[in-house]
Amino acid sequence: MKEGPDIARIAALIGDPARANMLTALMTGKALTATELATEAGITGQTASSHLSKMDEGGLLRVLKQGRHKxxxxxxxxxxxxxxGLMGLAARSGHLRTRTGPKEASLRKARVCYNHLAGDMGTxxxxxxxxxxxxxxxxxxxxxxxQGGAFMQGFGVDMAALRSGKAPLCKECLDWSAxxxxxxxxxxxxxLSRMEELGWAKRTQGSRVVTFSRAGEQKFRSEILAGTG
Amino acid sequence: MKEGPDIARIAALIGDPARANMLTALMTGKALTATELATEAGITGQTASSHLSKMDEGGLLRVLKQGRHKxxxxxxxxxxxxxxGLMGLAARSGHLRTRTGPKEASLRKARVCYNHLAGDMGTxxxxxxxxxxxxxxxxxxxxxxxQGGAFMQGFGVDMAALRSGKAPLCKECLDWSAxxxxxxxxxxxxxLSRMEELGWAKRTQGSRVVTFSRAGEQKFRSEILAGTG
DNA sequence: TTCATAGTTCGACCGTAACCGAAGCATTCG
DNA sequence: CGAATGCTTCGGTTACGGTCGAACTATGAA
Structure with a gap:
């Protein structure tokens, strides 16, 4: 018994609706303040504070204190x-309420997953x-x-800066929709941020949807996909 | 709001200690009866029944009714x-009680992940x-x-049977330890089952540990790793 | 200094859900 | 046919945890 880590603890952490809403909100990749997260989850500041400290303690969050904001x-x-991954399970087996609404559709096409491009265009x-x-x-x-490094550099990504960082350069991430x-x-x-910088795409405020401009999508096809897709 | 699937629902499902214990027990890959799972979780049959139906409804379980057993x-x-994935989060950030006990060590070396080989030897x-x-x-x-297909066939895997099945042939699975x-x-x-058949390895009853015989491990190195590791 | 805003701590309330005992079905065995 | 076993349903108890109001601390602005 009790072999392996305490899985229930952190699953329960994610399992509360209020906390899950906060986490989902953070999937936009942007750092949010406690009050912003509170309104996002539809609860008062006091309750949010309690939830946030629990999730921090559980190692789910990164906290940055800046002045009187957190x-x-x-x-x-x-x-x-x-x-x-959880979204994948929920989408399929969950409520089967995968009624592909208009929002869902754009989410499937292109969305931000924490801080990188996901959805159809991402894959x-x-x-x-x-x-x-x-x-x-x-x-x-x-x-x-x-060659990949050369391409990225040519695309306008400062590879030297990335390589000097301690964060892993490339990682795979599984897509719940695709x-x-x-x-x-x-x-x-x-x-992703370079694409925003170039004006190809824009993140919709407060949502995970990424909208490409017509010109941006064209550029994406010719420069990124380059006829391979 | 409410974009994307209902993540909290199924996270909460996993988040209960009793249910988490059952799920962990099922990571051995073996199908277990309701009573077996009840004792595994340390609860009575009635409670287990309730939990199991919930998890089934949530799409986490596959159920097979056979006579008076389920x-x-x-x-x-x-x-x-x-x-x-949850184990990975829990192991690192969780309680930090990753005190590598003797069981933990063997789990890290070779274990079964649902139905396939994981741990160091798996990766x-x-x-x-x-x-x-x-x-x-x-x-x-x-x-x-x-060539891969040829190798597998030579190893004694009935590739034709596998290909005729509807289940995906190859999939990646992330390892919480490695x-x-x-x-x-x-x-x-x-x-994995072929390795058991050949007598290379044996699953420890009721645990996820996979123990290789001395000869089996030798064979594993020469035939599977083939000097590449 | 005084006021406003961001966040936390405390205490109390309340609902949900986990839990078990007992009784009820279903299946298999003698 | 009973008797035994595996599982489920029902009812009632209990406890844990999410929630908010109110009071408190800290940072920044007037």
Whole structure:
């Protein structure tokens, strides 16, 4: 008995509706303050404070205190991955209320998963990078090849800065909608922000939806997918 | 709000200690009866019945009624993956009570993850298969190459039978101890049972530990890893 | 200094859900 | 046919945890 870690503890942590709403809100990748999370979850500040300290203690959150504000974000990509995994289970077996509403549709097409691009366009990009030899899988480790590095640099990503960081460069993350992987890690984050910088795409405020401009989507196809998709 | 599936519902399902114990017990891959699961969780049959029906309804379990017995097993590999993911979070951030006891050590070396080989030896095998060109990753899809198929057939796996099944042949599954992938899917299951059949390894009753015989481990190194590790 | 805002702590309330005893079905065995 | 076993349903108890109001601390602005 009792072999392995205490899984119930952290599952229960995620299992409360208020906390789950907060975590889902944090899947946008942005750090949010306690009050913002409170309103997001539809509870008062006192209750939120209690929830947040519990989740922090449980290692689900990263906390940054700034002046009289306290910013919360997901602790790391693994937390985001587990959340996506849970969404996968819930979407399929859950209530079967996968009635693909308009919001759902855009979520499936392109959304932000914690801090990187997910959804159909995210998995497409991931596939293309593999096919063009920019990424190489060996074991679980996902490595950027030399040509991949060159491509990223040319795309406007400051590779030197990324490499100097301690965060893993490339990671896979499973997609609840497409049931395929997309690119996480610091590179995944950098690519998404570069796309925003270029004006290709815009995150919808307070939502995980990522909307590409017409020109941006065209550019995405020609430069990122490059005819491989 | 309320975009995406109802994550709290199923997280709460996993979040109860009794249910979590049952699910952990089912990670051995064996189907267990309701009473077995009840004793495993330390509760009475009545309570267990209630829990089990809830988890079934939530899509976490597969149920097989046989005579006056009712056998429960995990619904699919995705459920197992999420459980492993939760273990990863709990192990690291949880209680930090990752005091590597003797049981923990053997769990890390070789264990069964739902129905396939995990732990150090599992990830080693996965790496070797990639390196030798038996497996190929493209996107999320993990494909068995022609040589891979030949190897498996030679190893004694009935590939025709596997291919005729509807279950996916190859899948990745993240490892909470090694933080790397190992091979899931119907092929992963087949390989493990073939190893048991050959007498290389034996599952410890009621535990997830997989013990290799001295000869079995030797064979494993020469035939599976083949000098690549 | 005084006021306002962000967050926390305390105490009390209340609902949900886990739990078991007992009784009720269903299946198999003698 | 009983008797035994495996599982479920029902009813009632209990406890844990989410919730908010009110009071408190800390940071920043007027």
């Amino acid at each position: 910013y919360f974000s997901l602790a790391n990509d693994d937390v985001a991955s587990v959340l996506e 497409r990009m991931f596939d293309s990078f593999l096919e063009r030899g920019f990424l190489k899988v060996s074991g679980d480790a996902l490595d950027l090849t030399a 049931r395929r992987s997309h690119l996480a890690g610091s590179l995944g984050r950098a690519i | 056998y429960f097993s995990l619904a699919n590999d995705d459920v197992a993956s999420v459980l492993e 080693r095998m996965f790496d070797s298969f990639l390196e030798r060109g038996f497996l190929k990753v493209s996107g999320d899809a993990l494909d068995l190459t022609a 933080r790397r992938s190992h091979l899931a899917g119907s092929l992963g299951r087949a390989i």
